[in-house]
Amino acid sequence: MFKKISIFGVGLIGGSFALALKKAGVVDKVIGAGRRMETLERARQLGIIDVASNSVAEAVVDADLILVAAPVAQTEAILASIAPHLQPGTVVTDAGSTKGDVVAAARSALGDKIAQFVPGHPIAGREQNGPEAAIVDLYVGKKAVLAPLPENTEESVERVAAAWKHCGAIIHRLSAEEHDRVFAAVSHLPHLLAYALVDDIARKPHADLLFQYAASGFRDFTRIAGSSPEMWRDISLANQTALLSELDAYMEQLTGLRALLARQDGQAIEAVYANAQRARHNWIKTIEAAEQQNKQGGD
Amino acid sequence: MFKKISIFGVGLIGGSFALALKKAGVVDKVIGAGRRMETLERARQLGIIDVASNSVAEAVVDADLILVAAPVAQTEAILASIAPHLQPGTVVTDAGSTKGDVVAAARSALGDKIAQFVPGHPIAGREQNGPEAAIVDLYVGKKAVLAPLPENTEESVERVAAAWKHCGAIIHRLSAEEHDRVFAAVSHLPHLLAYALVDDIARKPHADLLFQYAASGFRDFTRIAGSSPEMWRDISLANQTALLSELDAYMEQLTGLRALLARQDGQAIEAVYANAQRARHNWIKTIEAAEQQNKQGGD
Structure with missing residues (x-):
């Protein structure tokens, strides 16, 4: 159960995260933080967040969990703005598509508070963007990859994992590399x-x-x-x-x-094409079996 | 109006051609020809062809139009088997995905009857194969490319074009090259x-x-x-x-x-990605506009 979750960047990724947690009934209050009050206000009107805030301090203080879901290039600046307000009880995670650079940015921005940052990457998306694109079931049956740091406590990692599980995601762990x-x-x-x-x-x-x-x-x-x-x-x-x-x-x-x-080595060309076709066929079968299992698990 | 159309290779491509012409009511009799009587028999039971024949002579004699829709590698052998029986009133076409090689094969196989061969390529397909995959509307709104030879009479080209038009296809002309x-x-x-x-x-x-x-x-x-x-x-x-x-x-x-x-030239990378995105976006818009027009034309 989360008392306060803050989301920096309430678009498709952050917004869908908020919607899913609200639906699961596991969060009391969701704060949307960001530079554009207009976007945050739209997210609030859509019922995605409870409070729209352009004060980083307000968003960070007393949060159980902070998700940074803004474009990756902004991650370091956002984490640096969070750092001065970050209390020991708060865990920070992100949703970036790359992890090595995010870890470097986090180390630089958070300094000795780095243990509170658990890098993450939910493998889900849609063609649309912005809060209007957010949907409650974006993460259902999808993978959420966590790339814990050596400094993270298991409790911090589990807090992030729990949030994604409440969104319906399946947790995977990989190193950032x-x-x-x-x-x-x-x-x-x-x-x-x-x-x-x-x-x-x-x-x-x-x-x-x-x-x-x-x-x-x-x-x-x-x-x-x-x-x-x-x-x-x-x-x-x-x-x-x-x-x-x-x-x-x-x-x-x-x-x-x-x-x-x-x-004109037709035999060798066919061997490449056939190997690819076979591998893809097996992969699709595996996906379909997993989807079937998820469906049954969800019933 | 066609009295007799013969199809060599009654799979997805040849079978859908037959079904569409039958539905349009423009053909009296469709002969399916090929090496595997079992496949032809299935096609006959499915109502795709009227007669299953493993006699090339029977299939070729008195046909208005012959479509070769077998795998491309068999084209030359099939045309060579057709050649001795080919009467002046018959036009032959194909459905191969490449045209330069088909033209070379046809010149070699048909010799001085080459004027009767009009190379073609319907741009349509499905993942499935075989007569069971044949559907009546496979070609509706799709392109059928004809690559006429200098030797073809306009009347021969028009006969092939008419058949594809009856299938709902839009005729395009390109040289084989x-x-x-x-x-x-x-x-x-x-x-x-x-x-x-x-x-x-x-x-x-x-x-x-x-x-x-x-x-x-x-x-x-x-x-x-x-x-x-x-x-x-x-x-x-x-x-x-x-x-x-x-x-x-x-x-x-x-x-x-x-x-x-x-x-790390981000600006130049973005320029390539953005040019691609823009070009694809414009292409999709053009396709969608054309599809819309086809739909309206069909109403």
């Missing part, structure tokens, strides 16, 4: 690749002709290139090391495939 | 890239961990890697020249992005 390597491969690289393809096509002199014949396969492949360029610029930079390493591995893979294609 | 360059960019390359990514991840020692965290963005990005490896091996090889050229351009693009990322 593991987290960043994993998401570089399965999320950050695919985004870069999709953006690169659409930009490549859009710059060709006959781009209009090309887009005219692009069909549903292209639409799905490039869906993630419809995401916010600012957000993905920040993620790419924040996870630079792991992303460069995944990109290099992928370019090596493409160089290999190019050689197979150049020498 | 244009066709192959366009589809290398918007279809064949994305398939290769998606296969390459999934294979790359599947071969890593921690593949299981990676797949565990792959989410909906990855699912959409790699959907096309669920396609038939044999079919896409054939397409990759058939369109080798154009595909290599698109792959090279893309790898150059990735090399450029890699350099931006290595030197």
